[in-house]
Amino acid sequence: MSTNPSESRGTEPADGNGQAPAEGAVTAVDPRLLVRQEGFAGYWSEFGRKLRSGELGSLPVVVGLIIIAIVFQLRDSAFLGAENLSNLFVTAAGTGLIAVGIVFVLILGEIDLSVGSVSGLAAAVFAVLNVNHGMPEWLALVLAILSGAVIGALHGFFFARIGVPAFVVTLAGLLGWNGLMLQVLGSNGTINLDDTGLVADLTNHYFTDISAAYGLATLSVAAFFLLSFRDSRRREAAGVPSRPLSEIVLRTVALAVPAYVVAWLFNQYKGLPLAVVIFLGVVVALDFVLRRTSYGRKIFALGGSVEAARRAGINVSAIRISVFALSGTMAALGGMFLASQINAANQSSGAGSLLMNAIAAAVIGGTSLFGGRGKTWSALLGVLVIQSIASGMALLGIASAVQYMITGAVLLAAVVIDSVSRRTQRSAGRA
Amino acid sequence: MMNVSATPVLALRGISKRFGAVQALTDVELEIRCGEVVALVGDNGAGKSTLVKAIAGVGPADDGVIEWEGRPVTVDRPHTAQELGIATVYQDLALCDNLDVVGNLFLGREIVRAGVLDEVEMERRARELLATLSIRIPSVRIPVASLSGGQRQTVAIARSLLGEPKVVILDEPTAALGVEQTAQVLDLVERLRERGLGVILISHNMADVRAVADRVAVLRLGCNNGTFEVRATSQEEIISAITGANDNAVTRREARRQGEGDSETAEGNQ
Numbered sequence: 131m132s133t134n135p136s137e138s139r140g141t142e143p144a145d146g147n148g149q150a151p152a153e154g155a156v157t158a159v160d161p162r163l164l165v166r167q168e169g170f171a172g173y174w175s176e177f178g179r180k181l182r183s184g185e186l187g188s189l190p191v192v193v194g195l196i197i198i199a200i201v202f203q204l205r206d207s208a209f210l211g212a213e214n215l216s217n218l219f220v221t222a223a224g225t226g227l228i229a230v231g232i233v234f235v236l237i238l239g240e241i242d243l244s245v246g247s248v249s250g251l252a253a254a255v256f257a258v259l260n261v262n263h264g265m266p267e268w269l270a271l272v273l274a275i276l277s278g279a280v281i282g283a284l285h286g287f288f289f290a291r292i293g294v295p296a297f298v299v300t301l302a303g304l305l306g307w308n309g310l311m312l313q314v315l316g317s318n319g320t321i322n323l324d325d326t327g328l329v330a331d332l333t334n335h336y337f338t339d340i341s342a343a344y345g346l347a348t349l350s351v352a353a354f355f356l357l358s359f360r361d362s363r364r365r366e367a368a369g370v371p372s373r374p375l376s377e378i379v380l381r382t383v384a385l386a387v388p389a390y391v392v393a394w395l396f397n398q399y400k401g402l403p404l405a406v407v408i409f410l411g412v413v414v415a416l417d418f419v420l421r422r423t424s425y426g427r428k429i430f431a432l433g434g435s436v437e438a439a440r441r442a443g444i445n446v447s448a449i450r451i452s453v454f455a456l457s458g459t460m461a462a463l464g465g466m467f468l469a470s471q472i473n474a475a476n477q478s479s480g481a482g483s484l485l486m487n488a489i490a491a492a493v494i495g496g497t498s499l500f501g502g503r504g505k506t507w508s509a510l511l512g513v514l515v516i517q518s519i520a521s522g523m524a525l526l527g528i529a530s531a532v533q534y535m536i537t538g539a540v541l542l543a544a545v546v547i548d549s550v551s552r553r554t555q556r557s558a559g560r561a
Numbered sequence: 562m563m564n565v566s567a568t569p570v571l572a573l574r575g576i577s578k579r580f581g582a583v584q585a586l587t588d589v590e591l592e593i594r595c596g597e598v599v600a601l602v603g604d605n606g607a608g609k610s611t612l613v614k615a616i617a618g619v620g621p622a623d624d625g626v627i628e629w630e631g632r633p634v635t636v637d638r639p640h641t642a643q644e645l646g647i648a649t650v651y652q653d654l655a656l657c658d659n660l661d662v663v664g665n666l667f668l669g670r671e672i673v674r675a676g677v678l679d680e681v682e683m684e685r686r687a688r689e690l691l692a693t694l695s696i697r698i699p700s701v702r703i704p705v706a707s708l709s710g711g712q713r714q715t716v717a718i719a720r721s722l723l724g725e726p727k728v729v730i731l732d733e734p735t736a737a738l739g740v741e742q743t744a745q746v747l748d749l750v751e752r753l754r755e756r757g758l759g760v761i762l763i764s765h766n767m768a769d770v771r772a773v774a775d776r777v778a779v780l781r782l783g784c785n786n787g788t789f790e791v792r793a794t795s796q797e798e799i800i801s802a803i804t805g806a807n808d809n810a811v812t813r814r815e816a817r818r819q820g821e822g823d824s825e826t827a828e829g830n831q
Contacts, residue, residue: 176566361681365681368684368685369685370685402774422677423673423676427668429658429661431658434658435655435656435657435658437655438667438668439652439668442655442670443640443670501659502657503659
């Protein structure tokens, strides 16, 4: 065969101008190619196609939230009142932060059962260091959160390096760290925190100026629009498919409406809660890590195929350990918020339904239990569902027995939706 | 013509490999030139995979020399092989089903701009690469799970090309594919040759081998058993080199069919 490498090597242009052949490849011949029409019609047809093939995304949970809101509002008009909703958001922050860590672990295709105990232990560590030993609050806070990170890394080490299933490692952690927490708290069992301190402020501080809430809403909406717009322009310039301006505007409006409604609600009560600012900040920051950095891409890759990730040169153990460390960190941070709510660390910190609520929040929000799919936003949506149910039941004076059963049913429904949508996706070839 | 007669880009000299009591490879020689497709054939257990592992650095050889562009080199890790410019596409593809095509193509070598994934640049380069290889997939933004077997194979091959390799090793690329998809992959192999790459194609399928390979290197029981110019060789000659004799199930069957012995086919190969 006579071929000339130097000549054919040059066929791949190093920069620019890749549009013509790429366009040709997409528009030509094959009728199975997914070519999206321009404008709204294309947007809707793609939306319909996604629904049919089981890519439900956040749709079930948003619909669920609306149904919950309607049902409780009909029973008690205080449910959608400013005070109740503001409190609901603040209470949701602690569990929500823990759920964000769970999302990361679930994307790996693993589970972390120790987060409840770790959050309780972190609260106890903080209380003992700050109250009993007189350590400055900020230092005690840092050490408490760091202890969560170390514990998580330890779980990760046993899982990634020793090869013990994560389920078992963290189950051991569930018992062990709870025991350590009781030990740390000592005979007394309850340590009250300084009710004007830093940790107390986590859930008790409100930015009372009405410009705070509206400012944050405006900032988020503007940032979203500008980033989407810039991204779209770059894509256009590079000759790859981009969102039309109309779609960006539509998405911005879809974000702006709830953002301003919630900001208005907060201002009707005490103002913008610090807890909500931190929770949203963490969700946005970790969403960025997950979707926009190569570290996040590696986590998804591990959730898809460990072997493929390994062959692509990804350090599998390091990623696994870091994700469990992150889960421990988020559990500790969430523990601080939960301690702040009751202004104390006690023997029941991190116990009860906290672990189940955190995992349920992640799953209800749309993160797959099977690994490889998920968003940090699902922690936010999921925890809102769980907290709405709890809050609504409390308003109506329904016993916690019924509340557990209903939350259990909602979790089951979420997992069923996850499993069914996964099956539909597989049959539509999009698992 | 000039390139084919030049120094081989990859040459194996006297490669031997032993697993415990089994001599898996004995003094194997193989040469790959730029712009050439060499089919590596042999029965199960002939040592094809062991040889590929030795080249790819997964299971280094015990003995023998690997020459890269005329220089002897040591390939003791997969990473070394990749740095030299040897890309391997394994039979089980190693794609992440949940990631989209762009994500899979750039997995482990993401393009990062100021610490952030440069999705636009990756998508542009992905489309460009797929276009130059005339690979058609529904969209570069759908999960790999939704692609057909042939499309997945082409994505895996395209992925191996991102590192600008000079030699690509394809392990049974058409084993699980239908007629149409096999043709697509074979087209792609020809395009790799046109781009001046050396291709080592491992296959059990004689039709595929004859369709795209320039030369066929036969392994039998861990030894070279002849190298054939495809255009000047009949399928029977290759098969008898693979099976190792002119008296075996295949030739006996042939003989029965033709009503007379077919003794020339395997001469001089053993």
